Amino acid sequence: MIRIALADDHAIIRDGIRALLVGEADLQIAAEASNGRQLLELLAEIPVDVVLLDINLPEMDGHEAIRQLQRHYPGIRVLVLSMLSHEEYVTRVLEAGALGYALKNVSRDEILFAIRSVAAGRRFLCTELGVYLLHRLSKLGDKQAPGEEKKPPVLSRRETEVLKLIGEGFTTGEIAEKLFTSKRTIETHRQNIIEKTQVRNTAALIRYAVTQGLL
Structure with a gap:
């Protein structure tokens, strides 16, 4: 069983993710938080395997939350779920210790695959970001005539x-x-x-x- 903590300040997002997991026998929502500080307080009492984390959180944002998770709960895997698609944001959270990054417009199948991949210790990048970053790399490699x-x-x-x-x-x-x-x-x-x-x-x-x- 993969125990999941959701950290997003939009209740409708948390409701939507919870609905996506209905019927998935190996996935369980163990905790929900609306900001990074509340997330850390919950993790002190509730054991989880994966944190689904938004970057833009009140009180303590996602970047600081990841750093705190790495310091106090290094065994917990972090999957960022965000609307921010620029490579700077992706790089920052991966360098901070997140194992995966997915955009909030991904399909149900892709988010389920992302959760299971990160829980297994594998890095994950959603398809849209992967295509975008490959495009950026190819532009850097090609000299413009x-x-x-x-x-x-x-x-x-x-x-x-x-x-x-x-x-x-x-x-x-x-x-x-x-x-x-x-x-x-x-x-x-x-x-x-x-x-x-x-x-x-x-x-x-x-x-x-x-x-x-x-x-």
Whole structure:
């Protein structure tokens, strides 16, 4: 039996993960926390094998929580489940001690595979991140020929949807309503897009998207 602790400040995310595990005889939700500090307090009393951890947590964020887990509970494996897809975030949490990283838009089968892989001590990176990082590595390995146009970054389907709505002039709140999600999630997508495209602000992002044919 793989005992799991969920750490996410959105109850709907915890409910969704719990629903995904229904019927999985080898997986059990042993604890739930809405921030990193509460997670550590629960782990002092409840034994778990794997922690599913969001990075953006109140009181104690995911990065510090991972460091504390490594210090006090080195036997617990950490799988980060986040909306943040930039390689900087992935690198930071893996260097801090997390064993896996998955985006919150992964399929049910992939998250189940991720949990079991991390519980077995194997590193895991979700498919979308793996493809994106391979794309980044291939760009670094290829020398751009004179006059060759720079290819646009690889955006996820949801990031592309958000980008199009930004380009159409919708506010963060309006985009959140259209996509049936929270303002915070849309802001995370916006930040991911800005970092992937390496622009400074939303206005520059729209100009970039138009010139690259993303809009």
